[in-house]
Amino acid sequence: MSTTSYNKSKQTVNLESFLKNFTDDVWNKTVNSLARTDYGFYVQHVHRGVYVPARHTDLICKKLEAVERGECTRLILCLPPRHSKSMTVSETFPSWFIGKNPHRRVIQVSYGDSLAQRFGRENKKKINEYGKEIFDIGIDRMNASNTNFGIEGYRGGMISAGVQSSVTGEGADLLVVDDPIKNRTEALSPAYKNRLWNEWQNTLLTRLHPGGAVIIILTRWSEDDLVGRLLEEEGEKWDVISLPAEAEDDDDLLGRKIGEPLWPERGYDEQWLTEKKKEVGSQTWASLYQQRPSPESGNIINRSWWKYYKAPPAQFEEIIQSWDCSFKDMSTSDYVVGTVWGRVGANRYLLDMVRDKMGIVATMQAIRNMTAKYPDAQTKLVEDKANGTAVIEMLKNEIAGIVPYSPKESKVARLQAVSPQMEAGNIWIPDPSIAPWVHDYVEEITAFPNGKHDDICDSTSMALLRFMQAQPLFIGRA
Incomplete structure (x- = not known):
């Protein structure tokens, strides 16, 4: 091989390498830019193909973007069990919110410490893996537990705790309350409902910074649960996304026809609706799956x-x-x-x-x-x-x-x-x-x-x- 042909070959190899690196760099920048600005894209990206988007999750993602922009400061999300509400919100949104606002703090509470630890761990993991390339942030090594981590060089971070755990002394720019009720026994207990209401009024709400946002994620159990009381006391303050498993009205938020399932692509189709109604009974179906709980005993008819x-x-x-x-x-x-x-x-x-x-x-x-x-x-x-x-x-x-x-x-x-x-x-x-x-x-x-x-x-x-x-x-x- 002559020097000329070798140089040409070498130049060709370098050009191909340059183009490949250039393409990878452009692609990565494009992906990171989309993840930084489009929350729906971010959720799919950081879950590496495991997350399955749907009409209802797209609607939720758009509303969460409004929360981050400060356009929505009170949001209630009511969905049936196993319809991706925690994966879409609690396991992911705090990491995106903090990434875009590393000086802000998030408090997230749930019914127990183990669930809170999971939510904290999932958000910390996403910042560890994607924080640098998408938001140019990282976890503070001196403050890096799953339930209480900070952002290096900033004042922001996240605390995760059970609803009865103390968050006294901590402040929040975003308060996320996900599944504060463990089971039906708690859901229907007047004593527990009163304790939860007192916790909301006297502890959680007092932690919110001026202009801060609140997201409550709940599967309805009873008329006077936390969501029921909030809507009765101050319903005009809240944006509500309430999605029944089976569409019941012409004004369905997703434009579904009456009787249409919420997530048929995931197997929750019409056959599933029929079988689940028989399996769980009328009261559980109406409350947990349709988000319209009726009184335990009844108003006029027991x-x-x-x-x-x-x-x-x-x-x-x-x-x-x-x-x-x-x-x-x-x-x-x-x-x-x-x-x-x-x-x-x-x-x-x-x-x-x-x-x-x-x-x-x-x-x-x-x-x-x-x-x-x-x-x-x-x-x-x-x-x-x-x-x-x-x-x-x-x-x-x-x-x-x-x-x-x-x-x-x-x-x-x-x-x-x-x-x-x-x-x-x-x-x-x-x-x-x-x-x-x-x-x-x-x-x-x-x-x-x-x-x-x-x-x-x-x-x-x-x-x-x-x-x-x-x-x-x-x-x-x-």
Whole structure:
């Protein structure tokens, strides 16, 4: 090989090396720049492909960016279990917040010291591995425990502690409260709820620096848990991201359709929804998974009053339909609810239910369908208001037994009037194993009048009040 060709070859090798190094350098700078400015990208980057983003985590990441910018200072996040809330927030966000603001301090609390240690360790690990290249910071060697670490050359850092541990004397520019409730026993204990509320008011909140931000991450257990009390006391101060496992309303934060799962890509699909409802029961499903806890005992109707059947009686004295229709303009989130009831002596049996958002045409078809399914239901009660008035007028000559119902008492008074029947154990509803929809039925009535919906309550009270006027006439179901 001549000197000339060798030099050319050497020059070629050097050029290729230069281009490779140049490309790697540009790539690293681009990645670090994105991680520094885009929190959603940062979460994926520092978890090395383990983290799985989703629609709901993207929404949370954008809101956390607003927290870091100071645009949001009070944030509540309520999600079902195992939906990546801690990985997205508690295990990662403090490291990003400190990286962008190394002079600021974070206090993070959870129900116990072991969980707090995990959160602290995960954030410290991310700063150790990525702090230098992304934010040009590092852990202070003189202050480097998992539960209390500082940033070298700055005043910032992070403290992690159990909710009952002392953080007296420490201040926070960001306070993160994640899972301050360990289990159902604590969640439903009035004494523990009061202790947690006192801890919030007298200890945690006093640690917050002026202009500091608070993030509370909670799976709802009860109406008067920490989130419930905060929303009642000062709801206007808080930004709330509350995401049920199954979409229930048209104003869903993610734009989901009613019945659509929150994270089907991760296996929490429609089949999972159905199976989980049966597995955990109506109260747990409504609170932990749907973020709408109802009272433990009930406001008017106590959940312990319900009787469940797996097979209805063979004969009934009377079978009726009871329909509560939606408002005419459909601008509300109300449902059309139709229930079918059977009566035997003093006992009443809920046999079927239709509950959906329907216009007048769909409502009439639903009544036709239910009439064909239950031909022995001679009486079809239809509340004479909203779309019900038009339904009565258009179906009265087509379907026999359409009876207008015009209530004179309030919704509360009507349910109170029939509550003795439930307390006496005379109201039987289908077991969830044969009618999964009964979860919605129980939770709406238990939450009434403080729940979001009351259509099931209206349909129920209308039917039970009608039965109080009934005369014996046996009808077979064979």
